[in-house]
Amino acid sequence: xxxxxxxxxxxxxxxxxxxxxxxxxxxxxxxxxxxxxxxxxxxxxxxxxxxxxxxxxxxxxxxxxxxxxxxxxxxxxxxxxxxxxxxxxxxxxxxxxxxxxxxxxxxxxxxxxxxxxxxxxxxxxxxxxxxxxxxxxxxxxxxxx
Amino acid sequence: xxxxxxxxxxxxxxxxxxxxxxxxxxxxxxxxxxxxxxxxxxxxxxxxxxxxxxxxxxxxxxxxxxxxxxxxxxxxxxxxxxxxxxxxxxxxxxxxxxxxxxxxxxxxxxxxxxxxxx
Numbered sequence: 001x002x003x004x005x006x007x008x009x010x011x012x013x014x015x016x017x018x019x020x021x022x023x024x025x026x027x028x029x030x031x032x033x034x035x036x037x038x039x040x041x042x043x044x045x046x047x048x049x050x051x052x053x054x055x056x057x058x059x060x061x062x063x064x065x066x067x068x069x070x071x072x073x074x075x076x077x078x079x080x081x082x083x084x085x086x087x088x089x090x091x092x093x094x095x096x097x098x099x100x101x102x103x104x105x106x107x108x109x110x111x112x113x114x115x116x117x118x119x120x121x122x123x124x125x126x127x128x129x130x131x132x133x134x135x136x137x138x139x140x141x142x143x144x145x
Numbered sequence: 146x147x148x149x150x151x152x153x154x155x156x157x158x159x160x161x162x163x164x165x166x167x168x169x170x171x172x173x174x175x176x177x178x179x180x181x182x183x184x185x186x187x188x189x190x191x192x193x194x195x196x197x198x199x200x201x202x203x204x205x206x207x208x209x210x211x212x213x214x215x216x217x218x219x220x221x222x223x224x225x226x227x228x229x230x231x232x233x234x235x236x237x238x239x240x241x242x243x244x245x246x247x248x249x250x251x252x253x254x255x256x257x258x259x260x261x262x263x
Contacts (some may be wrong), residue, residue: 014146015146015147015175015176015177016146016147016173016175017146018206019146019204037235037236040234040236041236044206044236044240047206048206048207051206051207051208095244095245096245097214097244097245097246097248097249098245098248100214100218100245101214101217101218101221101249102221103218106211107211107212107214107215107218108207108208108211109207109211110207110210110211110244111206111207113243113244114207114240114243114244117243118240
């Protein structure tokens, strides 16, 4: 695959379509030579980013799409997941299972933690409608670390 | 777009001699699975040990994991039931461990080891 190759997918704001982004990301990562376990990490991170965009960014609005842009650069794969929401105004704290079990914390709310834990870089950018995005990066050199 | 969650129940006996309800899951495990999974879990009756079999599941997201946590919350509040998990792929075993589920539910490789550990 040529360095600098890019693929763009547009998803309806409906749960389940994140699987299209997952399989696209998995295909691109496989072409770049990522291992199976890294591809599984990436699939989960991409799924969670798309679910956040569908639920919280676009609020299930069927007039809005979620954009997913995948770009290969040297030894890294970058994925931007773009929605029409206002972006993230605060980063939730890491989930605490003890607090969840005791009822002090909602059972949900683990998506961002998983994203941050499963890829090499994850950053959230706020912007006007259609410009807020999360940027994920996985690197091939992680294979040997 | 999501594959409907299905839950099939069967019964087994743990190495300890206790009865175990095995709930075999299939389809996607996501927010849409909540009613199906919790109904199946609430329907196990007086059985004190429940195993969740994920060997037929390809897709789990964080909302799906939250349903497992909901079961663990109920089990903890009632204080009368043990939940075990088996059949996860290595990736989802790692994810379940990362979010802390393994602190409250034993995660085993397969049914035989899960029954041996209960």
